Amino acid sequence: MIKSKFTLLSLILISLFYNCAANKIPHTPLAKDIKAIAEKVANWQIETFEDMGKYRALPPLEKRKKWHHRNRYHDLDWTTATLYTGMYEFSKISDDKKYTKWLLDIGNRNDWKLFKRVYHADDHAVGQFYLNLYKDSKNETMIHPTQNRFDSIINSEKGQKFLWHWSDALFMSPPVWARLANITKNSKYLEFMDRQYHKTYNKLWDKEAQLFFRDKSYFDKTEKNGKHIFWSRGNGWVFGGLALIIPELPQNWEGKSFYIHLFKNIANTLKHIQREDGTWSGGLLGDEKDYPNIETSGTSFFIYGIAWGISNGILDKTSYEPVLFKAWERLSKCVNKEGMLGYVQPVGAAPGDSYKDYTEVYGSGAFLAASSEMYKYLIKYYPNKNK
Structure with missing residues (x-):
């Protein structure tokens, strides 16, 4: 009888140990460590910016042939625009002015113009860092091309159609x-923004899953487990975008609650579908076995949004901080010793492969935004640990 009780107690203790290990609470990171790894990523990305092609040539040739490759994307492309957004966020927590200078050089050499397609959302994205720099300097040159483009869209017949x-x-x-x-x-x-945003929401938002379809072609597509396909980075774009939009909205504007409510709904979904490793699968509702590699661009956007949401009183700190720290703990391990962020899914429009030694500039941009918001979060909530 004694032996039987001892065996039962041992099994209970072993079970408790493994349950605690599997569900361990991630440690609180230090702001200085986050700043250091973000600086490494920012420096590496600036140093390799003119020759990014070689960092897209590592996976097997048969897979490479399916991908969209260029040696370096145009200065005003959406890919680089995402990098600039993250670089700007990092410049605000860095004491080194070289990051702001780098962005100013990009703007000056392109005369602060948007990219060539007048109505295409991708070609508006560089306006994010233009307007940010304008707010810092009040240099009218930085804002006029964007304002002129947007005025032409508002005054055109095509501008009234479904654009996004x-x-x-x-x-x-x-x-x-x-x-x-x-x-x-x-x-x-x-x-204009509100009208177009609601058109996209009405078309692509899935009320049951509380996530966005990438586009209408995914309405009837499913994962191997039978659930709908919801692209991680696609929803990352939306979630990160909301964290950029909401601070710009007038405090008493009646439409603001829609964007806050939408942000909270997506965050709630993310909380419940986070992987054991802390990241999110390339297909958010797919089984982990079907996405064996992690994907860092979507995860970075989710970290950015969650950290911002808690800091701004939109998300509950007690509920979301464990999600945030768990995600950061894994993401931070995806930066190599040179400063390259790996496991970034290539350009696409659906869940896809990612590789340890493959990166993209938009991945770095998302990471810099995430790390910058994490840094501010820790300074705000853990000042004694981060003096």
Whole structure:
């Protein structure tokens, strides 16, 4: 009888040990460590910016042939625009002015113009860092091309149609419209953004899953487990975009609650589908076995949004901090000793492969935004540990 009780007690203790290990509470990171790894990523990305092609040539040739490759994307492309957004966020927590200078050089050599497609959301994305730098300097040169482009869209017949018909667009264009409205205090930019945003929401938001389809072609596509396909980075674009839009909205504007409610709904979904390793699968509702590699671009956007949401009183700290720290703990291990962020899914429009030694500039941008917001979060909530 004694032996039997001892065996039973041993089994209970062993079970408790493994349950605690599996569900361990992640440690609280230090702000200085986050700043250091972000600086490493920022420096590496600036140093390799002109020759990014070689960092897209590592996976097997048969897979490479399926991918969209260029040696370096255009200065004004959406990929680089995402990097600039993250670099700007990092410049605000760094004491080194070289990051701001690098962004100024990009803007000056392109005359502060948006990219070539007038109505395409992707070609508006560089306006994010233009308007941010304008707010810092009040240099009118930085804002005029964007304002002129947006005025032409508002005054055109095509501008009244459904323009943002894919989820990524909600990161690329709406934050620029919202920021321009805030800067100019002209409500026409906010009204345009709000109309177009609701058109996309009405078309692509899935009320049951509380996530966005990437575009209408995914309405009937499913994962191997039978659940709908919801692309991680696609929803990352939306979630990160909301964290950029909401601060620009007028405090008493009646439409603001829609964006806050949407942000909270996505966050709640993310909390419940986080992987054991702390990240999110490339297909958010797919089984982990079907996504054996982690994917860092979507995860970075989710970290950015959650940290911002808690810091701004939109998300509950007690509920979301464990999600945040668990995600950061894994993401931070995806930066190599040189400063390259790995496991970034290549350009695409659906869940796909990711590799340890493969990166993209938009991945670095998302990581820099995430780490910058994490840094501010820790300074705010754990000041004694981060003096």
